[in-house]
Amino acid sequence: MNPGSFDFFFDFTSPYSYLAAERIDALAERCGATARWKPILLGAIFKQTGGTPLTALHPWKAQYSIMDFGRSATFLGLPYRHPSRFPQATQNAARALIWLQRNAADRARPFALEVFRTIFVHDGDVSDAATLARIAQPFGLDAAALAAATQDASIKQRLFDNNDEAARREVFGAPTFVLDDGERFWGVDRLPQLEARLRERAA
């Protein structure tokens, strides 16, 4: 295993996870490292840690957050449109990604980026089965295969396992990057610090 490899825990419905997803592989490559993409369900994490979803925040903070998603995107050179349906149920998108990670690994990350862009650029709703099928089709997962994947017991279990692993690493938000020694970096705004640490380790 690459000593610079690290976990990238994310939920498809997390705006800062989208921004991080668009940048993390290039960052890792610059540092000779590899990101292991691990979808999780943030709702389960919030239940464990008392986290507050955006929609339950005080209005000053909620409105600031929505503004900040777009401003942070602009700062990173990325498009952003705040979704009409937010947050979205992402377990089926996560299961489709896990299927691809197992069966067609080279298509997994492009699919994941397409899911993120559907939500945060094209205002699509990936909890809608037809929308998810439309995204998955070009990646070799047709509607029947997608339906099977999202109901597959071992894939469901893997998503639970991802969440359990995130909890073991004390992940309380997304995106969170976890190095193999357990060091955590929470938030897309910590990418510069993550990069500095990976460069230190490579040196």
Added chain:
Amino acid sequence: MNPGSFDFFFDFTSPYSYLAAERIDALAERCGATARWKPILLGAIFKQTGGTPLTALHPWKAQYSIMDFGRSATFLGLPYRHPSRFPQATQNAARALIWLQRNAADRARPFALEVFRTIFVHDGDVSDAATLARIAQPFGLDAAALAAATQDASIKQRLFDNNDEAARREVFGAPTFVLDDGERFWGVDRLPQLEARLRERAA
């Protein structure tokens, strides 16, 4: 008034406010702007917005935060030692700063930085009257003048006014930078975005 001037709302007991205080004036100068330092009491803001102090966070997040204070300091090239007494009551330090802002403006920021460093570098407790007096003395505020300043009705009122102004600008955390058009930047990790915006405006 400088069109690039902006408010810098902070609480002396806020670690990220300390980090921002050490960097904000140089950032503003690079952009031809000026930061207006405005001490507030974060406790009052949290009461209004339902904010959670560090000590009330889930342990995963609290422990991460303490680690992140130090790591963020290192990333910014600043020393950091997490205070033994945390958080600290900062109303008297804030009042002393307001007195200096009124009566010896050129000494106000160096005093403020000394307060921050006492807390976050030298493990001092600025809620302790003797400690605060020792900090204030070299800035021309002896023990008697300090005692008078911290009990002065108009200075107390100014601290309330700062908090009211922060609330009107929908400030929910510290540090927060607010431009004259109301745009907010929350957190030391938004300094790069603040700098980009100030440069845009100067251009």
